[in-house]
Structures are given as structure tokens and as C-alpha cells.
Amino acid sequence: MVTVWILLVVVLLVLLGAGLVVVGRARGRRRVPESRVSPPPPLVTRPEAGTEAPPAEAPPAEAPPAEAPPAEVPTGPPELRQGMGKTRGLLSGYFKALRARGSVDAQTWDDIEEALLRADVGVATTTALLEDLRERVQRGELSGPDGVLSALHDDLRRSLAMPAGATLRVDEGETNVWLFVGVNGVGKTTTIGKIARQQQASGHSVLLAAGDTFRAAAAQQLETWGERAGVAVVRGAEGGDPSAVVYDAVQRAAARGNDLVLADTAGRLHTKVNLVEELKKIRRVADREPGHVTEVLLVLDATTGQNGLTQARQFLDAVEVTGVVLTKLDGTAKGGIVIAIQRELGLPVKLVGIGEGPDDLIAFDPAEFVDALFT
Amino acid sequence: MFDTLSDRLEGILGRLRSRGRLSDSDVDESLREIRTALLEADVDVGVARSLVDGIRMRLVGEDLSKSLSPGQQVVKAVHEELVRVLGGESLRLTFASSPPTVVLLAGLQGSGKTTTAAKLARWFRQQGRNPMLVGADLQRPAAVEQLRILAEQVGVPVYSEPTDPVTVARVGKDESRRLGRDVLIVDTAGRLSIDEELMDEVRRVSDAVEPHYTFLVIDAMTGQDAVSTGRAFHAVLDLDGVILTKLDGDARGGAALSVKETVGRPIAFASTGERLADFDLFHPDRMASRILGMGDALTLIEQAEREFDRDVTEQSAARLLEGRFTLEDFLAQLQQVKKLGSLGGVLSLLPGMSKEMRQASSAVDDRQIGQVEAIIRSMTRQERIDPAAIDGSRRLRIAKGSGTTTQEVNQLLRQFKEAQQLMRSPGMLGGMLSGAKGGRLARAMSDAMDAEPGLAAGLTAPGLPGAGAAGGGGRGSVSGAAGGARGGKKKKKGGRVTPKSGGTGRPR
Numbered sequence: 001m002v003t004v005w006i007l008l009v010v011v012l013l014v015l016l017g018a019g020l021v022v023v024g025r026a027r028g029r030r031r032v033p034e035s036r037v038s039p040p041p042p043l044v045t046r047p048e049a050g051t052e053a054p055p056a057e058a059p060p061a062e063a064p065p066a067e068a069p070p071a072e073v074p075t076g077p078p079e080l081r082q083g084m085g086k087t088r089g090l091l092s093g094y095f096k097a098l099r100a101r102g103s104v105d106a107q108t109w110d111d112i113e114e115a116l117l118r119a120d121v122g123v124a125t126t127t128a129l130l131e132d133l134r135e136r137v138q139r140g141e142l143s144g145p146d147g148v149l150s151a152l153h154d155d156l157r158r159s160l161a162m163p164a165g166a167t168l169r170v171d172e173g174e175t176n177v178w179l180f181v182g183v184n185g186v187g188k189t190t191t192i193g194k195i196a197r198q199q200q201a202s203g204h205s206v207l208l209a210a211g212d213t214f215r216a217a218a219a220q221q222l223e224t225w226g227e228r229a230g231v232a233v234v235r236g237a238e239g240g241d242p243s244a245v246v247y248d249a250v251q252r253a254a255a256r257g258n259d260l261v262l263a264d265t266a267g268r269l270h271t272k273v274n275l276v277e278e279l280k281k282i283r284r285v286a287d288r289e290p291g292h293v294t295e296v297l298l299v300l301d302a303t304t305g306q307n308g309l310t311q312a313r314q315f316l317d318a319v320e321v322t323g324v325v326l327t328k329l330d331g332t333a334k335g336g337i338v339i340a341i342q343r344e345l346g347l348p349v350k351l352v353g354i355g356e357g358p359d360d361l362i363a364f365d366p367a368e369f370v371d372a373l374f375t
Numbered sequence: 376m377f378d379t380l381s382d383r384l385e386g387i388l389g390r391l392r393s394r395g396r397l398s399d400s401d402v403d404e405s406l407r408e409i410r411t412a413l414l415e416a417d418v419d420v421g422v423a424r425s426l427v428d429g430i431r432m433r434l435v436g437e438d439l440s441k442s443l444s445p446g447q448q449v450v451k452a453v454h455e456e457l458v459r460v461l462g463g464e465s466l467r468l469t470f471a472s473s474p475p476t477v478v479l480l481a482g483l484q485g486s487g488k489t490t491t492a493a494k495l496a497r498w499f500r501q502q503g504r505n506p507m508l509v510g511a512d513l514q515r516p517a518a519v520e521q522l523r524i525l526a527e528q529v530g531v532p533v534y535s536e537p538t539d540p541v542t543v544a545r546v547g548k549d550e551s552r553r554l555g556r557d558v559l560i561v562d563t564a565g566r567l568s569i570d571e572e573l574m575d576e577v578r579r580v581s582d583a584v585e586p587h588y589t590f591l592v593i594d595a596m597t598g599q600d601a602v603s604t605g606r607a608f609h610a611v612l613d614l615d616g617v618i619l620t621k622l623d624g625d626a627r628g629g630a631a632l633s634v635k636e637t638v639g640r641p642i643a644f645a646s647t648g649e650r651l652a653d654f655d656l657f658h659p660d661r662m663a664s665r666i667l668g669m670g671d672a673l674t675l676i677e678q679a680e681r682e683f684d685r686d687v688t689e690q691s692a693a694r695l696l697e698g699r700f701t702l703e704d705f706l707a708q709l710q711q712v713k714k715l716g717s718l719g720g721v722l723s724l725l726p727g728m729s730k731e732m733r734q735a736s737s738a739v740d741d742r743q744i745g746q747v748e749a750i751i752r753s754m755t756r757q758e759r760i761d762p763a764a765i766d767g768s769r770r771l772r773i774a775k776g777s778g779t780t781t782q783e784v785n786q787l788l789r790q791f792k793e794a795q796q797l798m799r800s801p802g803m804l805g806g807m808l809s810g811a812k813g814g815r816l817a818r819a820m821s822d823a824m825d826a827e828p829g830l831a832a833g834l835t836a837p838g839l840p841g842a843g844a845a846g847g848g849g850r851g852s853v854s855g856a857a858g859g860a861r862g863g864k865k866k867k868k869g870g871r872v873t874p875k876s877g878g879t880g881r882p883r
Contacts, residue, residue, distance in 0.1 A: 114420050117414060117420050117599070118420055118599045119599070120417075120598035120599050120600070122414075122415070123411050123414045123415050124415075183596065183621070183624065184485070184487070184621060184649075185484075185485030185486060185487055185594060185621070186485055187484065187485055190515075214649075215521065216520070216521040216524035216525050217517040217518075217520035217521035217523075217524055218517070218521075220516065220517035220520050221515065221516040221517035221518075221521075223516075223517075224516030224517060225516065269621070269623060269624035269625075270624070270625075271623075271624050271625050301485060301594075301596075302600075303483065303594070303597045303598060303600045303601075303604070304596050304597065304598055305417030305596060305597055305598020305599065305600075305601075305629065305630075306415050306416070306417050306598065306629075307417070307596040307598075307624065307625065308596075308598075310625060311596075328483070328484060328485075328567070330567060330569075331483065331567040331568065331569060331600070331604075332567075332568060332569055332600055332603040332604065332607070333598070333599075333600035333603075334599075334600075336598075337598065356514075
């Protein structure tokens with residue numbers, strides 16, 4: 001209350017200052033009559049069921065039903081390489097030139113630095129990695145560009161390796177809740193759609209909670225995915241309380257015997273205090289009996305730059321994130337920020353999204369990921 | 376927005392500013408730090424290099440102004456380089472001689488195209504145009520539905536049909552002609568720049584509607600990929616500019632700095648919040664001021680000009696000058712301020728806001744404003760004009776009527792009274808406008824805020840330099856840039872900053 005008041009006084013004072021200018025200026029000239037804008041005419045529409053799934057060509061290549069769920073059996077590496085294959089070339093140029101030079105000099109370090117920075121690994125992490133390599137070269141442990149590069153390769157792979165038992169957790173006989181969080185537009189709803197299908201195929205009984213009550217038509221989007229996966233969706237009113245939706249979903253799941261609730265949340269910037277508080281509440285409510293939050297997955301867009309680290313830190317603080325889902329890795333972005341996230345916060349990447357198809361969400365494989373950075 | 380970058384640069388430059396002389400090693404070290412700050416802000420590696428080189432050139436180059444201290448010269452050099460890299464002039468939209476003027480939006484998935492389409496439609500309406508939206512995103516489930524809901528809020532018609540994007544776009548253009556709409560905004564599906572099939576599709580959409588403007592929508596949180604994406608889309612669509620979204624986070628907006636330099640196209644618009652009103656033309660010079668922590672009063676004034684009801688403002692302003700500002704006026708002004716978007720957004724535009732202040736403002740819930748409003752609305756007209764008449768029973772009635780407590784009513788009344796006294800003090804308003812006496816306002820405010828020590832500290836530190844600083848700074852002129860920096864940083868010197876034109880410089 002106090003804060004609001006003080007801020008308002010400040011704003012008012014300054015705006016009145018602005019207002020005076022406005023008035024002063026407006027006197028000097030004619031203003032565009034704003035009333036020319038006619039009231040909105042009725043919507044022009046060809047018959048179309050608005051909420052219906054998008055037309056025919058919707059998901060490219062409906063692949064044959066899921067072979068394996070990501071949780072248990074990591075899908076074969078070739079898929080990641082396929083997906084990320086397209087991103088090659090950007091960095092390989094640096095490394096090729098590097099290898100060709102034959103000796104390690106100042107240019108070598110500059111090239112490696114630039115390559116890592118271009119992959120969004122970030123200044124701090126890049127500097128730390130390079131310092132370490134430099135020292136090892138000085139101590140004579142490494143020699144030649146090849147030696148340096150393979151050491152870098154190993155370092156990265158090791159730092160991305162998942163801690164033991166870091167697979168997606170589903171407790172037997174419980175109503176498990178997986179919460180999906182992240183900023184706007186990273187692909188939370190789409191990720192849930194894909195996971196629903198995979199988990200359902202792997203024998204779990206899934207229920208979706210349309211916890212994004214803010215974005216227009218988010219619930220419809222989730223329903224479309226639900227239909228594709230043959231999974232029910234619990235939704236509330238648009239603009240309603242997301243915690244209530246999640247609570248309802250958990251109750252419903254317990255009653256129906258679903259063992260896994262996938263809860264969508266509205267995209268929110270980690271800087272909006274109130275929205276983060278709302279998220280904490282959702283988590284608390286989801287954890288209430290019979291609910292049991294076993295995963296809180298931060299969905300992160302591979303194109304995200306250094307801000308990804310801040311996002312991860314804030315969400316980790318707020319809702320105890322258990323892992324990262326890295327989406328849109330099939331584009332030109334490298335997603336190097338996950339290296340910094342893993343190093344600084346110890347938050348493992350659990351899944352990667354490599355396409356728009358329902359099965360283009362696979363288990364993360366550090367070796368493949370690092371290979372893709374290098375080749 | 377750009378806070379982290381601003382903070383970093385402010386820190387580096389702040390240290391230099393106090394120096395009398397700069398040695399070569401000082402400059403080298405600062406430039407290295409600036410490079411790191413830029414890279415951490417996701418500025419493209421190549422662009423960061425060219426920026427730093429540019430700053431160095433300006434520093435060692437020819438005529439360094441004698442009126443500036445070495446530290447100020449660095450600030451000026453950084454400001455000028457930022458303006459250059461950001462694109463100098465802002466985009467000037469022209470409208471087609473035979474309507475509709477077609478605008479095509481493209482971008483990666485999740486960059487915010489659909490929301491941007493609605494915001495853009497709202498913006499065009501404010502320019503006195505009659506826009507129409509075409510939903511050609513048939514890929515993402517419920518995308519068209521989302522567009523319809525948003526369009527309804529904006530009051531703009533939508534055309535879409537479940538056929539294929541190219542047909543939708545073509546028929547949509549015919550529809551807009553038939554309906555006499557003069558601007559057509561085409562929303563397309565998100566696509567990866569390397570997906571040849573989809574890139575070919577968007578090219579066909581483009582061929583079908585022959586857009587006058589093609590904008591790439593980019594998320595401000597994008598990292599190094601922004602440049603590859605920008606280049607790839609430019610190659611296929613021949614972009615006219617970029618629209619930057621999600622600038623309201625703590626994204627450092629390096630993408631913004633990189634795109635102009637690498638693609639050769641300016642940032643046309645920027646979206647700074649979730650509300651449909653949080654959207655405006657992008658002004659590189661002002662953004663540069665903002666990155667350097669100089670605030671952006673020009674944008675605020677323009678927004679006010681567009682959104683404010685002139686009569687109400689005029690009346691309130693007149694009464695404020697006479698020292699007769701009542702709760703009634705306050706309520707009216709509150710309505711106006713709300714039109715500008717979120718309070719945090721408005722505050723971020725004020726020059727001289729410290730980091731603490733900005734943080735405090737981001738914690739303010741706009742719904743709390745509703746509470747203040749409710750209390751005032753629960754008063755009778757007489758009570759609003761003369762709050763002294765409010766006794767115990769009236770107070771209880773007001774508290775009940777607004778769903779608050781009498782303590783909260785009391786608090787509001789007390790603080791309003793304090794603010795009123797502040798406004799009556801001679802020279803207060805003039806001082807605010809000219810940038811003088813900022814320290815005084817800040818001191819008075821902090822006195823009123825003993826209850827909130829953290830915030831008070833944030834307020835007193837920078838002072839409130841007023842509109843004058845950014846007015847000059849926006850032009851990137853020598854005295855303006857320096858004045859803005861000084862006014863923003865040091866309370867004591869704030870009083871000496873001389874405004875150019877009555878304290879409210881106009882862009883040109």
C-alpha cells in the first residue's frame with residue numbers, strides 16, 4: 001500500500017509535467033480526430049469451428065506411435081544427431097580452421113572463445129573452460145589443437161552428464177504431478193502434448209491440467225493435444241485461478257485412477273514477482289494430498305541467450321525445478337546456455353525437443369549434444 | 376528492460392566519470408569490461424567487437440570536446456556508438472496509396488507473433504487507421520482462436536479459414552478491400568529458418584499478399600541465434616524491420632543491438648509488456664539513453680499525448696499549478712496513467728530511476744492500484760474535495776465500501792495530504808519540470824517513506840532530475856548526454872543542469 005502510494009505520487013507528478021507539454025503542444029495544432037475509428041464491424045468469418053483442431057496439414061509427419069517413452073529408454077542417439085544435424089556448420093568452421101593450423105597460439109584461444117560464445121555458452125563459463133585448458137597446456141598435459149579440442153569435448157560432456165537417477169520420476173501407486181514452468185513462448189504446452197502421448201503410450205494413465213488460464217486460447221491448444229494423445233484435459237475459466245485448475249485435476253486424477261498429471265502453467269517472466277508467487281502457490285496446491293509433485297520441469301527455448309541462466313536460477317529458487325526441457329533444438333540455435341545452467345546450478349537437461357512432430361521429444365544425451373556442437 | 380546491461384555499463388562508466396584523466400590502460404580495461412557486458416547481454420560476438428572498436432575510435436579520434444571531462448567523453452562515445460548500432464533513426468511508416476497497406480509478420484515459434492499482431496492492430500487504430508487481421512497460422516493448435524480473442528479486445532475484425540495459409544492470406548486481402556479496411560496485418564505460423572518447406576510457404580504467403588512491410592518478430596531473450604535467424608528470414612522475405620518482444624523481463628536485449636548491424640534493417644517496434652497497450656515504435660536514440668540509465672521521458676510524453684484525455688489533463692494540470700490538486704483530480708489522473716500500461720513500465724521510462732527503485736516498481740502489483748481507486752471511489756464528491764471532512768464514521772463507511780480497513784483509508788489520506796503539501800511548496804512544480812530541485816523531491820519522498828527503508832534509500836540516491844535530461848540526451852548532443860548522465864547520477868549537480876526548451880526538449 002505504502003509503496004503503491006509513493007510510486008503513484010511520483011508518476012502523477014511527472015505525468016502532469018508531461019501533461020502540460022501535451023496540452024501546450026496540442027493547442028498549437030489540430031489533432032487527428034480519433035472518432036473516425038468506427039466501431040468494430042462483425043467478425044468476418046468463413047464457417048469454421050474456432051476451437052477445432054487446425055486443418056489437415058497440422059503436424060508434419062505423424063510418425064508411427066511412440067516406440068519408447070523418454071523416461072525409461074532413451075531413444076536412439078541418431079535422432080538427436082538428425083535433429084541437430086542441421087545446426088552444424090556454424091561452429092565447425094572455427095574448429096576446422098583451428099585443427100588446420102597445427103599449433104596452439106593466441107588465435108587458437110580466440111577461435112575457441114568465439115565458437116563457444118556463439119553457441120551461447122556465455123562469457124563466464126567460456127572463460128572458466130579456457131583458463132583450465134590453458135593451464136593444462138602450460139603444464140604440458142595437452143598439446144596441439146586436437147589435444148585441446150578433445151579435452152574441451154570431454155570437459156563439456158562431463159559437465160553435462162546427468163547425475164545418477166536423474167530420469168523422469170513416476171512413483172508407483174501415487175498421483176504424480178509434473179509441473180511445467182517457463183517464460184512465455186518457450187513451448188510448454190507443446191511439450192506437454194508430446195509428453196502426454198509418450199507417457200500414455202508407455203503405460204501411464206495421464207491427465208492434463210490446463211493451468212494456463214492467462215493466454216488466450218491456451219486451454220484449447222492443450223485440448224487439441226489431449227485429443228491427439230487420447231488424454232482428458234481438466235480446464236477452468238479463462239482468467240481463473242490456475243491453482244484451482246491444478247487442484248481439480250489432481251482430485252479428478254485420484255478419483256479416476258490416473259497416475260500422472262501434467263500441469264501446464266502460463267508463461268511468465270521470472271521477474272514478475274506476483275506471477276512467481278502465483279507459481280509457488282500452484283506448486284503448493286499440487287503437492288497437497290493426494291497430489292505428489294515428482295517433477296518440476298523448466299522449459300527452455302534453445303534460442304535463449306544468457307537470460308536462460310537467470311531464468312533457471314529464479315525458477316529454481318521459486319519452485320525447486322528438477323530438470324530442464326530444451327526445446328527447438330532443431331533450429332540454428334545451439335542451446336549452449338544449458339552448459340552454464342548445469343555448471344552453475346547443477347540442473348540437468350532431461351529432454352530435448354527436436355521438431356514439431358508428436359514424437360520429436362527425446363531423452364537428452366550429453367555426448368550427442370557436445371558432438372553436435374563440435375562437428 | 377536492458378537493466379542488466381544498463382547496470383553494468385553504468386558501473387563501468389560511473390567509475391570513469393569521476394576521473395580527471397584517463398590513461399591508455401584505463402581505456403583498455405574499460406573497453407574490455409564493456410565487451411564482456413555486451414557479450415553477457417547476448418550482443419552478437421562480431422557486433423560487440425565492432426562496437427568496442429567504434430568506441431575506441433571515437434575516444435582516440437580527432438576533436439574531443441574540451442567542455443567534457445574524460446569520463447563524460449567515454450559516456451558520450453558509448454552513447455553515440457549505441458545509437459549507431461541500434462539503427463539511428465526510427466522507422467517512418469508510410470501508407471499505401473491504394474489501400475490496404477499490408478503488414479506481414481514472421482518469426483520463430485514462440486517469439487510472440489500472434490500477440491504482436493493484435494498489439495500492432497491496436498497501434499494502427501490509434502493512428503486513426505482501420506486495420507484488419509488475418510490469421511494465417513494454421514499450424515499451432517488454437518492459434519487462430521487466440522488471435523480472435525485478442526482481436527476482439529482490440530476491436531478489430533479477423534479473417535481466417537481452415538484451408539491453407541496462402542489462400543487465407545489472399546482471400547483475407549480481398550476481404551479487407553471489400554470491407555474498406557486500410558491496413559492488413561497477416562499473422563503467420565512460427566517456423567525455423569532452416570525448414571525449407573515452411574520458409575517456402577511463407578514466401579508464397581508473401582507473394583500472395585505483396586506486403587508493404589515485412590517484420591521479423593524476435594524474442595528479446597534470444598541469444599546469438601538472433602543474427603542467424605535474422606539473416607535467414609531476410610534472405611527469403613526481404614525484411615523491412617524487426618519487432619522486438621518480451622522486453623519487460625530482465626532480458627538484456629543484445630539481439631536488439633545486433634540485428635541492425637548484421638541484417639541492415641532497423642528495429643521497428645518493441646513490445647514491453649503483456650498488456651496490449653505495452654507496444655510502441657522503437658526509437659534507437661532513446662533506447663541508447665535508456666541503456667545508459669538516462670531514462671526516456673520523450674517516450675513517456677508521447678504516450679501521454681496519445682492516450683491522455685486532453686481536457687482532463689488540462690484541468691488537473693491547471694489545478695496542480697494553483698496548488699489545488701484534490702483526490703478527485705488524482706482519481707482522474709489515475710485513469711489516465713493506467714492507459715499508459717503497467718506502472719512498472721511507466722516508471723522505467725522516468726529518468727534517474729535507480730536500480731532499487733526499478734526493482735521496487737517491478738514488485739508493485741497493478742491490482743493494488745485498484746485498491747487505492749476503490750477507496751477514493753467510495754468517497755463522496757465532497758469528501759474527495761475536502762478530505763478533512765472525513766470523520767470516524769465516514770471513514771468506516773469508506774473502508775467498508777472499498778473492502779479495505781480504516782487503517783488503509785487513513786494511510787491514503789495521510790499520504791495524500793503530505794503529497795499535497797509537497798506540491799504546494801513554492802517552485803516544486805517548476806523545479807520538477809526543469810530538472811532542478813530533484814533532490815528535494817526525493818528527500819521529501821523518502822521522509823514520507825520511513826516505513827519502507829529499502830525503497831527510501833533507492834529514491835534518495837539518484838534524485839529526480841526531471842524531463843530535461845533525457846530531452847537533451849535523446850538528441851545525443853554533447854551537453855545533453857552529459858547533462859543527462861550528471862542529472863541522473865548526482866543529486867548535488869542536478870540543480871545546475873540547464874534544460875534546453877523549458878525543460879521538455881522535443882525530439883527535433
